[in-house]
Amino acid sequence: MLSGANRSNLWLRIRRNWQLYVLLALPLIWLIVFRYAPMYGAQIAFRQYSPAFGMEGSPWVGLANFERFFNSPKFEPVIINTLVLSFYSLIAGFPIPIILALSLNQVKARFFRSSVQMITYAPHFISTVVIVGMLFQFLHPRVGLTASLANLLGLNAPNWMGDPGAFRHIFVWSGVWQETGFSAIIYLAVLSTIDPALHEAAVVDGASRLQRIRYIDIPGLLPTAMVLLVLSTGRVLEISFEKVYLMQSPLNLAVSEVINTYVYKVGLLSPILDFSYSTAIGLLKGIVGLILVIAVNHAARRLTDNSVW
Amino acid sequence: MASMKSYESNINRVNESYVDRIFLMSNTSLLVIVTLIILLPLIFIVSASFSSAEAVIAGRVTLWPVDFSLLGYETIFEHKKVWNGFANSLFYTFFGTIFNVAMTIIAAYPLSRQDLIGRRVITFAFIFTMLFSGGLIPTYMVVRELGLLNTRWAMILPTGIGPFNLLITITFFRTTIPPELIEAARIDGASDFRTFRSVILPLARPIIAVLTLFYAVNTHWNTYFQALIYLKDQDLFPLQIVLREILIQNSIDASMLIDVEDLVAREGLRDLLKFSLIVVASLPVMIIYPFVQRHFVKGMMIGSVK
Incomplete structure (x- = not known):
C-alpha cells in the first residue's frame, strides 16, 4: 500500500513539474548526441574500423589496437613527454599564484593593487595562437627582444625556439607567465574570507607580517590549494593540445610529441587514417585519467577532509 | 565589508x-x-x-x-584573409555564445530545483563529461554523421554546454533565488514556463553576463581546435586559424x-x-x-x- 502511494506521489511530482522537463529536453538531447554518442562510438577501439563496414559492422579485434600502441616505438616517448610536461607545469605553476596572492594581499594601496591585478590578469585573455606567435617573435634569433638585447651586449643571439632542449622550459614558463595572475584570483578570494579577528589578535600579540602570513594566511589557503592540486593531478595526461601543437616543429618532436597530439596525427592527419588505433590511444588516456581523478580525490579526502565531491 | x-x-x-x-x-x-x-x-x-x-x-x-x-x-x-577571419570569428562567437548561454540556462534552472525528480542523476551525467569523454575520433565521427563537417554549424553545435559553466549556473540559481519566490509565483497561478520567463530570467542577468564572457572568450574567440578538425574551406576559417597560418606556419x-x-x-x-x-x-x-x-x-x- 505504502509503496503504491509513494509511486503515485512520485508520478504526481513528475507530472506537476512537466514544464521543467520540457526545458531540460533540448540540453539532454544535446548531451546524448554530442557527449554520450561518442562514448558509445569509442567501441571502435576494439574493432578494426573501415569506412566500408561502418562503426557497427567492422570486425572485432579485441585488444589488438591497445597492444599495438604498447609495442610501438612511440609509446615510451609519448607517455614520458606527456608526464614530464605535465608535472613540470604543475610544479612550476602551482606555488607561484599562491605567492602572488599572499603578496598582493599585503598591499593596502588601492590603485597599486588594482593596477598589478589588471596587468597580471591580462595575458590570460590572449589566445594560444597569439601567445605562441609572440614566443616565436620574442625569442626570434634575428628580430626578437632576446636578439636585440644580445646585439646591444655584442653577443650571439640564441635560437631558443629551434632548440629541442629549451622546448619544455619555454612551454612551462610561458604558461606561468600567462596564467599566474588569473590563477591568483581564487586565492585572493579565499584570503578575503579569513576572519580579521585572527589578524587583530596576532597584531596585539606582536606578530610580524611575515609571521601572520605563515600562521594565518597560508593555513587558510591550504584547503583550497589542496583541492586545486587534486584537480590538476587528476588531469596530468591532458596537456593543452592547442599550445603543444603550435609549438611543435620537426626539430623538437622528440620532446614535444604528447598523447593528445599523437592521437590527432594518427587519427586525422596521417596519409592512412587509423580511426581505431587513434581511438584506442584516446580511450586509454581517458580511462587512466578517470582512475587518476578518483584515486587522487580519494587520497585527498583521507588526508585533509577536503575533496572535490 | x-x-x-x-x-x-x-x-x-x-x-x-x-x-x-x-x-x-x-x-x-x-x-x-x-x-x-x-x-x-x-x-x-x-x-x-x-x-x-x-x-x-x-x-x-x-x-x-x-x-x-x-x-x-x-x-x-x-590583407583580405585576416578580415575574413575576423568576420567569421565574430559570427561564430556571436551565434555560438547565444546558443551556449541559452542551453546552459535552460539546463541549469530545472537542475537547481530541489523538487525535480532525477536532478542528481542528470547533473552527474553532465559533470561526468568533465572527467571522461568518448575522445577525438568518436566525436569527429558523430559530427561527420550529422553532416556538419565543413559547415558553420560544426563551430557552434558541438560546443553546447560546458560542465563547469553549468555548475556555476546551478550554484548561482540555488544561492540567489529563494524557493519561497518560486512557491509564491506558483500560488499566484504562474506555470513553470511563466515563472522561468518572468521571475528567473530577470534575476539571472548577472550569471548571464558571466556565462557570455566565459563562452565568448574561452570557447569561441580564442580557440582554434574545433576549426582545425572540422573545417576545410578557407572561407569558413576563423581568425585564429588565419593567425596560425601567418604567425606559426609563416605562410604569408x-x-x-x-x-x-x-x-x-x-x-x-x-x-x-x-x-x-x-x-x-x-x-x-x-x-x-x-x-x-x-x-x-x-x-x-x-x-x-x-
Whole structure:
C-alpha cells in the first residue's frame, strides 16, 4: 500500500513539474548526441574500423589496437613527454599564484593593487595562437627582444625556439607567465574570507607580517590549494593540445610529441587514417585519467577532509 | 565589508615595526618586478609593430618604436584573409555564445530545483563529461554523421554546454533565488514556463553576463581546435586559424609583399607584419577586458563556492 502511494506521489511530482522537463529536453538531447554518442562510438577501439563496414559492422579485434600502441616505438616517448610536461607545469605553476596572492594581499594601496591585478590578469585573455606567435617573435634569433638585447651586449643571439632542449622550459614558463595572475584570483578570494579577528589578535600579540602570513594566511589557503592540486593531478595526461601543437616543429618532436597530439596525427592527419588505433590511444588516456581523478580525490579526502565531491 | 574596514583602520593605527617596513618594501618591489615581467614582452611587441621593417630585421627594437612607421598595419589592413577571419570569428562567437548561454540556462534552472525528480542523476551525467569523454575520433565521427563537417554549424553545435559553466549556473540559481519566490509565483497561478520567463530570467542577468564572457572568450574567440578538425574551406576559417597560418606556419601571401622591391626589406616586412598582427588580433579582447574582468572574477568566485 505504502509503496503504491509513494509511486503515485512520485508520478504526481513528475507530472506537476512537466514544464521543467520540457526545458531540460533540448540540453539532454544535446548531451546524448554530442557527449554520450561518442562514448558509445569509442567501441571502435576494439574493432578494426573501415569506412566500408561502418562503426557497427567492422570486425572485432579485441585488444589488438591497445597492444599495438604498447609495442610501438612511440609509446615510451609519448607517455614520458606527456608526464614530464605535465608535472613540470604543475610544479612550476602551482606555488607561484599562491605567492602572488599572499603578496598582493599585503598591499593596502588601492590603485597599486588594482593596477598589478589588471596587468597580471591580462595575458590570460590572449589566445594560444597569439601567445605562441609572440614566443616565436620574442625569442626570434634575428628580430626578437632576446636578439636585440644580445646585439646591444655584442653577443650571439640564441635560437631558443629551434632548440629541442629549451622546448619544455619555454612551454612551462610561458604558461606561468600567462596564467599566474588569473590563477591568483581564487586565492585572493579565499584570503578575503579569513576572519580579521585572527589578524587583530596576532597584531596585539606582536606578530610580524611575515609571521601572520605563515600562521594565518597560508593555513587558510591550504584547503583550497589542496583541492586545486587534486584537480590538476587528476588531469596530468591532458596537456593543452592547442599550445603543444603550435609549438611543435620537426626539430623538437622528440620532446614535444604528447598523447593528445599523437592521437590527432594518427587519427586525422596521417596519409592512412587509423580511426581505431587513434581511438584506442584516446580511450586509454581517458580511462587512466578517470582512475587518476578518483584515486587522487580519494587520497585527498583521507588526508585533509577536503575533496572535490 | 564593515568588519574589513575596521580591521584596516586598526592596523593603520599600529605603527609598522622595522621588520614589517622592510618586509613591505621588499613585497612592493617583488610585485613591481612581477608586473614588469608581464609587461615587457607586451611592450616589446607593440614597439616592434610601430617600427620600420629595417629596424625590426636588424634587431634594433627593444622597448620603444625605432623609426616610427605604420607600414605593418597598412599591410594587414589590405590583407583580405585576416578580415575574413575576423568576420567569421565574430559570427561564430556571436551565434555560438547565444546558443551556449541559452542551453546552459535552460539546463541549469530545472537542475537547481530541489523538487525535480532525477536532478542528481542528470547533473552527474553532465559533470561526468568533465572527467571522461568518448575522445577525438568518436566525436569527429558523430559530427561527420550529422553532416556538419565543413559547415558553420560544426563551430557552434558541438560546443553546447560546458560542465563547469553549468555548475556555476546551478550554484548561482540555488544561492540567489529563494524557493519561497518560486512557491509564491506558483500560488499566484504562474506555470513553470511563466515563472522561468518572468521571475528567473530577470534575476539571472548577472550569471548571464558571466556565462557570455566565459563562452565568448574561452570557447569561441580564442580557440582554434574545433576549426582545425572540422573545417576545410578557407572561407569558413576563423581568425585564429588565419593567425596560425601567418604567425606559426609563416605562410604569408607573397602578393602582400610585392610592392617592396628590396629582398631584405621584404623579409623585414614579413616580420613587421607579424608584430602588427599580434597587436590587432589581441586588441578587441584587450580593450573590453578591463571593463568586464570583474564578471570573470565573479564567475571564478561562484565556481569556488562549490
